[in-house]
Amino acid sequence: MLVIDGLAKQYPTGDRALKGVSLTVPKGQIMALIGPSGAGKSTLIRCVNRLVEPTSGRVTIDGQEITRLSRRGLRQARRRMGMIFQEFALVERLTVMENVLSGRLGYVGFWRSWLRRFPAADVAAAFTLLERVGLAGFEDKRADALSGGQRQRVGIARALLQNPTLLLVDEPTASLDPKTSRQIMRLLRELCRERGLAAIINIHDVALAQMFAERIVGLKSGEIVYDGPADGLSAEVLTTIYGEEDWSQTIRPADEEGEDAGGGASPHDPAVPVDRERLAGLT
Numbered sequence: 001m002l003v004i005d006g007l008a009k010q011y012p013t014g015d016r017a018l019k020g021v022s023l024t025v026p027k028g029q030i031m032a033l034i035g036p037s038g039a040g041k042s043t044l045i046r047c048v049n050r051l052v053e054p055t056s057g058r059v060t061i062d063g064q065e066i067t068r069l070s071r072r073g074l075r076q077a078r079r080r081m082g083m084i085f086q087e088f089a090l091v092e093r094l095t096v097m098e099n100v101l102s103g104r105l106g107y108v109g110f111w112r113s114w115l116r117r118f119p120a121a122d123v124a125a126a127f128t129l130l131e132r133v134g135l136a137g138f139e140d141k142r143a144d145a146l147s148g149g150q151r152q153r154v155g156i157a158r159a160l161l162q163n164p165t166l167l168l169v170d171e172p173t174a175s176l177d178p179k180t181s182r183q184i185m186r187l188l189r190e191l192c193r194e195r196g197l198a199a200i201i202n203i204h205d206v207a208l209a210q211m212f213a214e215r216i217v218g219l220k221s222g223e224i225v226y227d228g229p230a231d232g233l234s235a236e237v238l239t240t241i242y243g244e245e246d247w248s249q250t251i252r253p254a255d256e257e258g259e260d261a262g263g264g265a266s267p268h269d270p271a272v273p274v275d276r277e278r279l280a281g282l283t
């Protein structure tokens with residue numbers, strides 16, 4: 001369980017990005033964070049794992065106060081927080097498998113990771129995860145040869161290989177087409193359910209947030225102005241969050257008809273033969 005209590009962030013420029021945000025995200029809950037540009041969504045997500053240092057307030061995960069940890073303690077605690085970014089943050093010239101295994105860097109020692117020699121169990125777990133995210137057969141493909149949706153799947157597999165209890169997801173669909181965006185959101189929801197993972201997803205697309213998150217938190221100017229169920233997002237609430245607008249086209253019923261429920265890789269993506277022997281060299 002994640003508990004955020006009175007979190008505030010003032011950047012050195014004077015910008016007050018967060019003004020005392022408090023919320024609790026229970027195990028297994030998917031929470032979408034919405035709000036206009038500059039509302040503080042990214043700052044909030046980054047304060048949870050202290051990529052951005054909060055000015056004041058507390059962040060606690062499963063009883064451990066993250067905001068009090070030393071650098072070393074923080075490094076260990078970050079293993080439990082899987083981070084998934086908009087821009088995928090893959091190492092382009094490395095293979096899919098190598099990118100996924102980099103999720104274990106917080107666990108294996110420096111020399112092992114530098115030499116990219118990972119325990120056999122990690123490699124086996126990475127194979128299983130790649131299969132789960134629909135990328136079986138892509139292990140040996142270079143990251144820069146993948147489509148946006150495939151890259152995001154690699155990012156998800158990498159985050160899950162950490163064995164996190166919480167996912168921090170920053171605009172996962174910002175550079176994806178609408179169908180791929182749905183597939184990625186569905187995959188995230190399924191994985192959270194399967195693993196009892198909590199997730200905070202910073203997302204601009206209100207309809208997608210409504211469709212895939214059970215809880216929506218609306219931020220405006222560093223403060224929570226809505227915290228409730230997805231179907232509570234009325235035109236009035238959206239006006240409070242974003243300002244006056246015609247919201248009738250934005251608010252959609254949570255229907256997913258006509259979607260591909262498999263979440264697998266596109267049939268147009270040629271499968272790549274897996275060189276298991278070469279990958280065995282990583283162990």
Ligand SMILES: Nc1ncnc2c1ncn2[C@@H]1O[C@H](COP(=O)(O)OP(=O)(O)OP(=O)(O)O)[C@@H](O)[C@H]1O
Binds near residue numbers: 011038
């Ligand atoms: N590194 C920084 N230095 C100074 N100010 C910053 C920094 N990062 C963010 N801010 C400011 O903090 C406020 C919140 O920014 P943040 O990026 O968290 O908002 P956001 O809701 O994620 O926006 P967007 O949806 O556009 O990504 C903004 O006023 C922004 O200008």
